[in-house]
Amino acid sequence: MTRLDIISIFPDYFQPLTLSLVGKAIGSGLVELGVHDLRHWTHDRHHTVDDTPYGGGAGMVMKPEPWGEALDAVLGEDPGDTVLVFPSPSGERFHQSIAQELSSRGRLVFACGRYEGIDRRVIDHAATRVEVRELSLGDYVLNGGEVATLAMVEAIVRLIPGVIGNPESLSEESHSEGNEGLLEYPVYTKPPLWRGLEVPQVLFSGHHARIREWRRGRSEELTRERRPDLLGPRDAQA
Numbered sequence: 363m364t365r366l367d368i369i370s371i372f373p374d375y376f377q378p379l380t381l382s383l384v385g386k387a388i389g390s391g392l393v394e395l396g397v398h399d400l401r402h403w404t405h406d407r408h409h410t411v412d413d414t415p416y417g418g419g420a421g422m423v424m425k426p427e428p429w430g431e432a433l434d435a436v437l438g439e440d441p442g443d444t445v446l447v448f449p450s451p452s453g454e455r456f457h458q459s460i461a462q463e464l465s466s467r468g469r470l471v472f473a474c475g476r477y478e479g480i481d482r483r484v485i486d487h488a489a490t491r492v493e494v495r496e497l498s499l500g501d502y503v504l505n506g507g508e509v510a511t512l513a514m515v516e517a518i519v520r521l522i523p524g525v526i527g528n529p530e531s532l533s534e535e536s537h538s539e540g541n542e543g544l545l546e547y548p549v550y551t552k553p554p555l556w557r558g559l560e561v562p563q564v565l566f567s568g569h570h571a572r573i574r575e576w577r578r579g580r581s582e583e584l585t586r587e588r589r590p591d592l593l594g595p596r597d598a599q600a
């Protein structure tokens with residue numbers, strides 16, 4: 363059983379998690395999900411979570427007090443096997459091996475910031491109590507941590523044993539160890555001729571070794587064209 367908690371000022375963002383794969387994982391008891399509204403841990407009439415930045419500059423910063431109380435409550439007394447994730451545009455880049463690693467943890471807490479981010483002391487203080495990862499979804503700026511959390515949760519949950527019916531399909535896909543770091547080959551299904559476009563003949567041959575070679579060749583070609591960075595420093599010279 364994996365426990366996921368998400369803290370956000372927009373808990374409604376996480377409604378989609380009750381659908382599809384993550385929803386099924388919850389339904390089948392493999393995953394337990396808690397979504398928490400940060401404003402629950404405010405005490406003023408306006409449920410204030412932001413304030414002006416020390417040192418000046420544009421925008422607002424999330425106040426430390428609500429975050430401190432929220433994390434105390436959600437982490438609880440014994441945050442033993444917990445990883446606390448702060449999505450951030452200046453975090454370490456999230457990738458498949460981090461998803462793999464996080465999928466084996468007992469408990470994950472996602473802290474979603476907004477505005478220009480969270481007062482730094484919240485993260486520094488939390489790091490004295492639990493393992494903290496600041497993670498970036500990619501090199502672009504989102505409006506907050508919610509969308510990054512949705513993507514990371516989906517990438518992590520599908521790797522939890524039992525969540526995906528056929529675990530073989532996991533080891534073949536791009537960015538997993540089994541695919542030798544290449545992009546996936548193109549896939550086809552019926553009909554054999556569609557809008558004048560044919561399915562490559564080799565796929566009808568029943569010749570498994572030739573099919574495997576063809577797929578490998580397509581994977582290498584695609585990787586060279588689109589993601590030469592995935593090839594070794596030598597192969598990358600196209």
Ligand code: JDK
Nearest residue numbers: 449450451475476499500502503504505506507
């Ligand atoms: C968490 C708040 C928004 C907006 C300022 C100035 C250059 C931007 C934070 N991969 C990824 N992208 N974006 C996020 C992410 C954004 C977040 C929060 C995650 C909380 N925001 C925001 C503008 C700035 N900053 C220097 C980069 C910072 C994750």
